[in-house]
Amino acid sequence: MPKILVIAPPSKDPTPILHDCGLDDLTLKPDLPAKEEVPELPPDIIILNEALTTRKGLQQLDRAFPSVPKVVLSAKETKRLAFVKERPLSDLLVNPECDELLESIKRLQYEKGLMREILSLKKEGAVLNRLAALFDEISCMLMKSDDLDDIVSRIMNRIKSAVGARGWAILLGDDTGKELYLMQASAKRSRRMRRCRLRVGEGIAGWVADKGKPVIVNDVTGDRRFLADRDGYPGAETRSILAAPVGDQERILGVIELINKRSGDGFTGEDLTLVTRLSGLVATAINLTAVHQKMAELAITDDLTKLFNSRYLQRTIEMEVERCKRYNTSVSLIFMDIDYFKNINDRYGHLVGSKVLVEVGQLLLRKLRSVDIVARYGGDEFVIVLPQTSPKYATQIAERLRKTVSSTVFLKKEGYSIRLTASFGVASYPETAGSKEDLMRLADEAMYNVKYQTRNGVCAII
Known part of the structure; x- marks a missing residue:
């Protein structure tokens, strides 16, 4: 049962109706x-x-109750309140029956949860994009050198910079699997450091190798596992350590140590997450395998438009179809393809064509709800996921987008004033599609029906 705040003058108290x-x-x-x-x-x-x-009143409520859905009750249709439906997490109802009111509350609560999930995914996406950028940078390092020591040193220096450490060390397991030896460190290796070995389970690094778990020790003087002559900088002052295992699915190859955090607060959980994710690249450098696959798995956005890419789109559609099964709701899909886009590239060049794609992507984002997902599917094709949206309403959205695209002048500020149109296809689950694959196929076929006939139109599989 939702907890509801009712705001109304005493003469128009709706609580008896709500009861x-x-x-x-x-x-x-x-x-x-x-x-x-x-x-x-x-x-x-x-x-x-x-x-x-x-x-002004709704803005005041937004400040007082961020992300709380709002339902405005009206006795009659009025243009004064038309702006309510344009706001996120808001609805305007005119003399609603109970079913309509309860459905509105249910939908707004669903959209609130969906927005929370999307914000979480976007935050996760920002971290993944940062990691992907590091993977891209490190990939270039791998291509420029076949010297293992040089590759590892470059990777570790980049990781050291990312987490704000003063130094690093890598300890590898020997052939017996019982001991670790110092492979490389940011400090100049002395003869003593080259001879440094410790048993698995011994010291902080040995504990990480034994347990296969990362650890943060921000005060080594208070940790009984710390061995001053073997952990961190052998023979030098070590105050704090972040240690993570390095390995693949079959075995642990060794341990990364980041030493002495530059800031006084010590290493953080975010540092640990970053190092843990990037430790795979150290294993890749050691084994010289799989780096490009790891990069691809982390990327979720299209490099040009910064919209979501095909991989993220597939994941989102799978999630929404499962959500529909669980909550008995609908999800609709819009495929959009720019008409005669090749002519733009031929006339103005591919650089201008790329800028047009960026503007089209931003236009779609501005005209859709915050819960909707826009992805670049490839070339000049875009896909829009509309959660909890019926076929009829999805068709209306597609038609509105079609009119918006055809009436927009693109790259006007750059002196080109390009006009274009697009073809749209619409399909919905479960109304017309029985699976994720059906949903994508039907929306794609609907779009091509327009493409091969009239262009600048909408075809909906209803």
């Missing part, structure tokens, strides 16, 4: 809450009377 609809966890306020009246626990939904609904 009749089965909504019992209600708190009634006669006016917008002042800053000092905001409760510590926010409501799940805010229901607002039309008389108190203004742009």
